[in-house]
Amino acid sequence: MIPTDSSTPAAGPWLARYAKLVVVAAFWLVFTGGHTTTSGAGMAFPDWPLSNGSLNPEGWLTNFFMLLEHGHRLTAGLVTTLIAVLFGWVVIRRAVLPRAAFWLALWALVGVLTQALLGGLRVLLNSDGVAVATTFRVLHGCCAQIELTLVVALAAVLSPLWPRFIGQPEYRKIARAGWITVGIIFVQLIVGAVMRHLGAGLAIPSFPLTTDGGIMPKVHNAYVDLNFTHTRFGALVATLSVFWLSSRTLRLGGTEDRLVRPAMLLMALVAVQLILGMLVIWHLRPPLLTTLHVVNGAAVLATAVLLTVRACRRPGTGAHDEAAPDPHLIGATA
Numbered sequence: 001m002i003p004t005d006s007s008t009p010a011a012g013p014w015l016a017r018y019a020k021l022v023v024v025a026a027f028w029l030v031f032t033g034g035h036t037t038t039s040g041a042g043m044a045f046p047d048w049p050l051s052n053g054s055l056n057p058e059g060w061l062t063n064f065f066m067l068l069e070h071g072h073r074l075t076a077g078l079v080t081t082l083i084a085v086l087f088g089w090v091v092i093r094r095a096v097l098p099r100a101a102f103w104l105a106l107w108a109l110v111g112v113l114t115q116a117l118l119g120g121l122r123v124l125l126n127s128d129g130v131a132v133a134t135t136f137r138v139l140h141g142c143c144a145q146i147e148l149t150l151v152v153a154l155a156a157v158l159s160p161l162w163p164r165f166i167g168q169p170e171y172r173k174i175a176r177a178g179w180i181t182v183g184i185i186f187v188q189l190i191v192g193a194v195m196r197h198l199g200a201g202l203a204i205p206s207f208p209l210t211t212d213g214g215i216m217p218k219v220h221n222a223y224v225d226l227n228f229t230h231t232r233f234g235a236l237v238a239t240l241s242v243f244w245l246s247s248r249t250l251r252l253g254g255t256e257d258r259l260v261r262p263a264m265l266l267m268a269l270v271a272v273q274l275i276l277g278m279l280v281i282w283h284l285r286p287p288l289l290t291t292l293h294v295v296n297g298a299a300v301l302a303t304a305v306l307l308t309v310r311a312c313r314r315p316g317t318g319a320h321d322e323a324a325p326d327p328h329l330i331g332a333t334a
Contacts, residue, residue, distance in 0.1 A: 015089055019155040022082050023302075026148050027295065029079045032072040033144060034294035037196065038287045042137070044069035048120040076116060083112045083151065090158075097158070104154040111147040118143055134197050141193040145186065148298055149305040156309045161258055167313035170252045174245070174259065178308025181245040185301045188234040192297065195230050201290070203227035207281045235277065242270045242304070249307065262307040269300045 036042055044065040045051040051060065051070045060066040090097060090105040122136040156162065195201055200223035204210050210217045210228075217224050246263040253259035276293040283289060 012093070013160065015093065016155070016158045016160055018089065019086060019151070019158045022079075022086050022151050023148075023155050025075075025079045025082055026151050027298065027302075029072075029075050030144055030148060030298045031291060031295050032068070032075045033141070035287060035291040036068040036072045037137070037141070038285075038290045038294070039065070039068055041065035041068040043123065043126055046123070046126075048123040049073075073119075076119065080112050080116060083108050086151075086154070090154075101154060101157045104150055104157060108147065108150040108154055111143065111150055115140065115143045115147055134194075137197040138190070138193045141197070142186075142190055145189055145298055145301055148302055149182075152302045152305050153309045156306055165256075165258050165310060165313055168253070168256075171259070171311045171313065174249050174252055174311040175308055177245045177248050178304060178311055181241040182301065182304045182308055184241045185238050185297075185304055188230065188238045189297055189301060191226065191230045191234050192294075195226050196290075196294075198223065198226065200224075200226050201285050202281070204231065205281065205284065207231065207278050231277065231281065235274065238300075239270055239274065242266055242300070245304065245307070249311070253311070258310055259307060262303050262310070266300065266303045266307060269296060269303060272296055273300055 041064070044063075045057065047053060051057040051066075051073060057066065057070060060070045087105045087109040090101050094102050118136060118140040122133070122140050125136055126133045195203075203223040204217060204227045209215065212218050217228055246267045249259050249263035253263075273293065273296050276289065276296055280286075280290050280293050
């Protein structure tokens with residue numbers, strides 16, 4: 001639950017810009033992590049937090065797998081530092097910021113530290129069996145998505161647009177649809193992460209029909225069913241939920257650009273996601289294309305969260321009124 005207060009957000013332009021920089025860095029971290037996993041470089045080093053016992057392991061700039069994994073670790077360290085600085089900055093300005101900013105910053109700091117720990121355990125426990133290794137890989141990937149939503153929500157609250165955005169009673173319906181859609185997208189990303197880490201991405205190597213020419217596969221096993229759930233059923237449900245949310249936003253908030261723009265962007269990102277997903281299957285899962293599919297999926301989730309957080313703004317609040325989201329509608333971002 002994100003608490004509320006009656007203060008006017010006064011983040012200042014530099015804090016707001018810095019928060020957006022953190023969002024960009026978080027997306028880059030998702031890209032480097034996704035590309036490392038997709039390329040099979042996650043175990044380029046058997047130790048952690050050092051790489052072959054060093055902060056600058058020999059040969060990492062010339063070995064592709066070492067470059068991906070060590071580069072990902074360095075990026076993770078940079079993002080952790082950026083978020084720690086952001087938290088400290090928010091604490092310093094806490095008196096003039098809504099309490100939502102403090103709690104989002106706190107959870108973002110906790111989240112990035114948890115993400116680092118999960119990444120380390122993913123390496124250190126890799127030899128403890130497939131089930132244990134896969135569990136930590138999936139947890140590491142899912143935690144990255146949660147962390148991204150936290151910094152996006154924080155950037156939204158710290159944005160100069162926030163105090164000028166006036167909530168309306170009808171936005172409550174948008175917010176409810178938004179949280180449902182966010183949940184559906186997140187579940188779809190979890191299923192996708194499990195599928196990727198189990199190596200089931202090409203269990204059905206054709207689209208839209210299965211390899212036996214039907215809509216439903218005739219041969220069933222854990223890999224085929226997992227693939228079908230993500231690439232067909234989950235993709236359909238997530239797409240329908242996004243268009244439901246976007247159409248509701250356009251209908252109820254059609255005069256508010258701060259809601260309309262993310263709604264339109266959300267529909268565009270979903271269209272791109274569907275195209276990328278099909279290309280990944282048709283081209284037999286090339287690493288870079290697969291990574292772009294992962295990153296765009298994160299962008300879909302982040303945009304849905306941004307839209308929903310804005311829709312949670314209390315009715316009638318503006319620059320001189322209560323500056324926090326409606327406590328009855330927001331709570332699951334952490």
